[in-house]
Amino acid sequence: QKEVEQDPGPLSVPEGAIVSLNCTYSNSAFQYFMWYRQYSRKGPELLMYTYSSGNKEDGRFTAQVDKSSKYISLFIRDSQPSDSATYLCAMVGGADGLTFGKGTHLIIQP
Amino acid sequence: GAVVSQHPSRVICKSGTSVKIECRSLDFQATTMFWYRQFPKQSLMLMATSNEGSKATYEQGVEKDKFLINHASLTLSTLTVTSAHPEDSSFYICSARVGTGLRNQPQHFGDGTRLSIL
Numbered sequence: 001q002k003e004v005e006q007d008p009g010p011l012s013v014p015e016g017a018i019v020s021l022n023c024t025y026s027n028s029a030f031q032y033f034m035w036y037r038q039y040s041r042k043g044p045e046l047l048m049y050t051y052s053s054g055n056k057e058d059g060r061f062t063a064q065v066d067k068s069s070k071y072i073s074l075f076i077r078d079s080q081p082s083d084s085a086t087y088l089c090a091m092v093g094g095a096d097g098l099t100f101g102k103g104t105h106l107i108i109q110p
Numbered sequence: 111g112a113v114v115s116q117h118p119s120r121v122i123c124k125s126g127t128s129v130k131i132e133c134r135s136l137d138f139q140a141t142t143m144f145w146y147r148q149f150p151k152q153s154l155m156l157m158a159t160s161n162e163g164s165k166a167t168y169e170q171g172v173e174k175d176k177f178l179i180n181h182a183s184l185t186l187s188t189l190t191v192t193s194a195h196p197e198d199s200s201f202y203i204c205s206a207r208v209g210t211g212l213r214n215q216p217q218h219f220g221d222g223t224r225l226s227i228l
Binding site for chain 1: 114116142144146151152153155156159167169203205216218
């Protein structure tokens with residue numbers, strides 16, 4: 001079992017829809033959780049950063065962490081074509097480097 | 111804020127060549143920088159952790175003699191791929207952590223270097 005599981009997609013939704021992206025993990029040592037957005041041939045861009053279980057909202061984005069279930073989510077409201085990208089979950093715990101999911105390729109159809 | 115610049119963005123060279131990639135934190139000091147590698151349709155995989163003024167820490171399976179890391183200042187880390195071969199072709203990305211190296215600070219990434227070895 002991989003440490004972080006993320007469905008690679010592609011996930012295609014119409015413009016304006018609510019998008020739900022998810023990751024599961026197996027390592028209880030992970031304490032900090034991040035969502036990055038990556039456009040083709042670019043480096044990852046930090047979107048959300050959370051620590052405790054619960055929700056964190058920033059504009060159209062909401063990050064949700066459930067440590068008891070080892071499950072994290074990113075919700076995007078009022079999705080736009082410009083949101084089309086690959087979304088990576090990442091987490092860090094006892095070690096310094098981030099452990100990433102494979103990324104979900106999201107397509108927002110105009 | 112928290113801008114990380116990586117150079118060059120693209121390298122194409124012959125097998126056996128050594129290639130140096132630079133990673134700079136432009137508007138903050140980074141005691142810790144990280145180097146990742148990403149193969150097509152795969153996750154970013156941590157290669158090494160670079161600490162200013164000390165030796166880098168390499169992940170299991172990463173050859174330290176092949177991937178030389180130097181972190182001589184608080185704003186610059188370099189990765190040199192020595193005697194590169196076609197199997198080293200990949201997307202190399204650096205990141206830097208804002209603050210004093212605490213694990214609870216998020217990492218910010220450069221735009222990566224696409225390395226192609228012919």
